[in-house]
Amino acid sequence: xxxxxxxxxxxxxxxxxxxxxxxxxxxxxxxxxxxxxxxxxxxxxxxxxxxxxxxxxxxxxxxxxxxxxxxxxxxxxxxxxxxxxxxxxxxxxxxxxxxxxxxxxxxxxxxx
Amino acid sequence: xxxxxxxxxxxxxxxxxxxxxxxxxxxxxxxxxxxxxxxxxxxxxxxxxxxxxxxxxxxxxxxxxxxxxxxxxxxxxxxxxxxxxxxxxxxxxxxxxxxxxxxxxxxxxxxx
DNA sequence: CGGTATCCAGTATGATACTG
DNA sequence: CAGTATCATACTGGATACCG
Numbered sequence: 485x486x487x488x489x490x491x492x493x494x495x496x497x498x499x500x501x502x503x504x505x506x507x508x509x510x511x512x513x514x515x516x517x518x519x520x521x522x523x524x525x526x527x528x529x530x531x532x533x534x535x536x537x538x539x540x541x542x543x544x545x546x547x548x549x550x551x552x553x554x555x556x557x558x559x560x561x562x563x564x565x566x567x568x569x570x571x572x573x574x575x576x577x578x579x580x581x582x583x584x585x586x587x588x589x590x591x592x593x594x595x596x
Numbered sequence: 597x598x599x600x601x602x603x604x605x606x607x608x609x610x611x612x613x614x615x616x617x618x619x620x621x622x623x624x625x626x627x628x629x630x631x632x633x634x635x636x637x638x639x640x641x642x643x644x645x646x647x648x649x650x651x652x653x654x655x656x657x658x659x660x661x662x663x664x665x666x667x668x669x670x671x672x673x674x675x676x677x678x679x680x681x682x683x684x685x686x687x688x689x690x691x692x693x694x695x696x697x698x699x700x701x702x703x704x705x706x707x708x
Numbered sequence: 709c710g711g712t713a714t715c716c717a718g719t720a721t722g723a724t725a726c727t728g
Numbered sequence: 729c730a731g732t733a734t735c736a737t738a739c740t741g742g743a744t745a746c747c748g
Contacts, residue, residue, distance in 0.1 A: 486701045496697030497622045497690055503700070505617055507721070510609045523730050534722060539731065549704065560729045561728090570703065577696055578609055584689055585608030588615070589598045591682065592661065619741070635710055646742060651711065672709045673748090 500577075503548050508533055508541045510578060513567065516551060517575050520566040550574065612689075615660050620645055620653045622690060625679065628663060629687050632678040662686065 486493045493499045504510055508530060515521060515529050527538055542565060545551040550571040556562040567575075598605045605611045616622055620642060627633060627641050639650055654677060657663040662683040668674040679687075 486697065488701055488704060493697075494623060495626065495694060496701060497626075497693045498697075499701060500693045500697035501613065501617060501622070503697075505613060510613070511606060514607065514609075527730090534724095535731070536723090536733095537721065540721090549707070555730095559728095561731085563730060570700065573699075574696070577692055580689055580692060581609045581612045582607060584686070585598065585605075585610075585612035585615075587685075588682065589600055589608060589611060592600060595661070639710090646744095647711070648713095648743090649741065652741090667710095673711085675710060 503550065504574065504578075506541045506544065508537060509545060510581075512538075512541060512545065513550070513571060513574060513578060516565060516567045516571070517578075520564055523563050523565070526565065545571070615662065616686065616690075618653045618656060620649060621657060622693075624650075624653060624657065625662070625683060625686060625690060628677060628679045628683070629690075632676055635675050635677070638677065657683070 486496045486499050488499055491502075493502070504513065511530060512526060515526060521529070523538070523542075526542075527533065527535065530538065542551065542553070546553045549568055552566045552568050554564045554566070556564065598608045598611050600611055603614075605614070616625065623642060624638065627638060633641070635650070635654075638654075639645065639647065642650065654663065654665070658665045661680055664678045664680050666676045666678070668676065
């Protein structure tokens with residue numbers, strides 16, 4: 485049993501999935517793993533995402549301590565996002581999940 | 597880009613999360629990783645789950661080739677669930693996700 | 709025992725318009 | 729540029745009752 489922010493998870497895997505399970509989160513983390521990016525840059529990298537969702541997912545990741553948000557106080561505004569140390573520690577896991585998914589998709593295909 | 601069952605995933609991580617992301621799936625896989633279990637056994641192991649959800653999650657896992665379902669044709673009915681080879685290949689990944697979640701929860705706690 | 713069928717609530721996601 | 733606000737929709741999960 486794991487507690488985090490008023491929620492109780494029956495195992496810590498569920499906590500992990502909650503943290504990275506948003507529809508766009510792994511993509512955002514993947515991009516930020518390569519380099520720090522501005523809001524508009526991420527928006528262009530994810531053409532299908534709406535502004536609302538990009539904002540929401542980034543806020544949640546920030547709130548959970550996985551990404552850092554740095555506001556340059558200037559006009560026009562400039563906001564830069566980067567992975568925190570905790571976020572960086574996720575990258576090998578994302579690789580593993582990616583490899584398994586690729587393997588799975590190949591197997592599934594060969595069964596048709 | 598990965599295709600699976602009429603859905604397109606922008607990366608294979610999303611496919612992986614889709615397959616194991618159901619509310620009860622990791623718990624089910626965790627139990628089945630220890631031993632094969634009958635429907636009622638799983639139901640008792642997961643006291644909070646409803647019959648509908650247990651059935652639904654098991655059907656999806658079966659449909660995705662992650663668990664096997666074996667019906668003993670007898671009265672009363674007996675249905676046994678087990679991990680497929682594909683399901684077994686998930687276990688190390690679940691361990692990794694669990695370890696990261698535990699680590700995360702400890703860190704988060706110490707930041708209060 | 710191991711399910712189905714119905715109905716429903718809550719959350720997650722999306723479209724669109726507006727703003728400091 | 730980097731957001732908010734509002735409204736609409738889709739999806740997930742749950743309560744309950746019934747069935748071979």
